[in-house]
Amino acid sequence: MTAAPPYGLNETDAYREWAASGVARCWWVQRVSGEFVQRVVPDAAADLIVSSTGEACLVGPTLAPALHRLPSGAELRGLRLRTEAVVPVLGLPGHEVRDAVVPLAAVMPDAAARAVAESVWRGEFPDELRPGQGDARVAYAVRRIWRGAALDSVATEVAVTGRQLRRLFTEQIGLGPKALQRVARFQRFLRGADAAAPGSLADAAVAAGYADQAHLTRETRELAGVTPAVLVRERHGLAASDGAGAVAIF
Numbered sequence: 001m002t003a004a005p006p007y008g009l010n011e012t013d014a015y016r017e018w019a020a021s022g023v024a025r026c027w028w029v030q031r032v033s034g035e036f037v038q039r040v041v042p043d044a045a046a047d048l049i050v051s052s053t054g055e056a057c058l059v060g061p062t063l064a065p066a067l068h069r070l071p072s073g074a075e076l077r078g079l080r081l082r083t084e085a086v087v088p089v090l091g092l093p094g095h096e097v098r099d100a101v102v103p104l105a106a107v108m109p110d111a112a113a114r115a116v117a118e119s120v121w122r123g124e125f126p127d128e129l130r131p132g133q134g135d136a137r138v139a140y141a142v143r144r145i146w147r148g149a150a151l152d153s154v155a156t157e158v159a160v161t162g163r164q165l166r167r168l169f170t171e172q173i174g175l176g177p178k179a180l181q182r183v184a185r186f187q188r189f190l191r192g193a194d195a196a197a198p199g200s201l202a203d204a205a206v207a208a209g210y211a212d213q214a215h216l217t218r219e220t221r222e223l224a225g226v227t228p229a230v231l232v233r234e235r236h237g238l239a240a241s242d243g244a245g246a247v248a249i250f
Helices: 083-090 110-122 136-146 151-157 162-172 177-195 201-208 213-224 228-235
Strands: 008-011 015-019 024-031 036-040 046-051 056-059 066-070 075-081 101-103 246-249
Touching: 046 110, 056 110, 075 083, 075 110, 083 136, 083 162, 136 151, 136 162, 136 177, 151 162, 151 177, 162 177, 177 201, 177 213, 177 228, 201 213, 201 228, 213 228
Parallel strands: 036 246
Antiparallel strands: 008 015, 015 024, 024 075, 036 066, 046 056, 046 075, 056 101
């Protein structure tokens, strides 16, 4: 991936991320040596994904986890867009982006889809994606929510009502403010879990902003499909598998 910065954000034998700038959150590549089950959890982003077979798709922001079985020898390369940039970059309404798992050719002309796929595979930002003007209030609110700010405070800071903030988010992101708050809190838990060996889930819950461990457990079951303990062990490579290990991508 020639255009990606020369340092990794996350790295395993199968998966690597590189920092990006502007509207892109990161570039990533996944190579699979044997049959592999990948757990994908919500991160409030959208990915443009290209496989070594030439298939290219858009995966939009969601609140649902997914398990994907990858065949031996598969290679995927992706461009992950920032939360606030998803709709402006893709030029699609928020409701069409949310939960989308569609071929690129379904959301743009065939020629543009091919060009975008080729650029993503090379690790170059596609010329065909010309970021539109996003709403500065949404961009600011997204940053504040990712940092753990209360929704009422965020609405006040951008001088809108809670209802107006929900409308802006639905139009510009595809996820509402409360949905983004859930994902942001969950991602804080994951970052903490990834940075340390498995420890007290009660402490991890408080550090991430959950009311208690029970709150963390409910949210993790909904957003990841497993309990926090299983997810943490899985991400540290400690979980039992069925012969095709599982990993979480965020």
